[in-house]
Ligand code: ADP
């Protein structure tokens with residue numbers, strides 16, 4: 001683990017992490033990137049402001065796809081693309097997407113390739129992604145700057 005990220009609650013086989021600042025969450029994202037496989041769908045779960053986008057900053061750095069500062073919320077643009085040497089990340093925010101029809105216009109299927117990873121915020125709104133996800137990262141507020149982050153892999 002990187003310095004600063006508490007290893008409390010991290011005893012195998014549990015995949016729970018505590019962070020105490022956005023920097024620690026970005027650090028954790030860098031490390032979790034190593035666990036994510038190309039060709040997968042990752043659901044990022046948690047309330048508004050939980051830290052989903054912050055975690056993506058680290059994941060993008062982990063794949064050498066973007067600097068943390070360059071990663072911003074796709075709330076309005078819906079999809080951001082970050083290309084690394086081996087993997088292209090699509091960071092998708094479905095918060096404003098409510099109907100199947102709106103979802104279809106995003107043509108997310110076209111983004112799923114062996115060398116891409118879809119990182120989806122609010123994907124659980126659609127049953128399809130709730131079922132299809134290969135990984136799920138859930139973030140819970142635990143106090144002002146404290147977050148509990150759970151990493152799950154499809155079994
Ligand atoms: P989301 O994408 O889940 O809506 P963001 O990542 O955009 O959330 O925002 C998280 C906010 O919470 C940021 O303002 C960040 O600085 C703040 N924050 C405070 N502590 C943490 C932490 N431990 N992990 C992540 N973000 C944190």
Ligand code: MG
Pocket residue numbers: 052053073074093121
């Ligand atoms: Mg976000």
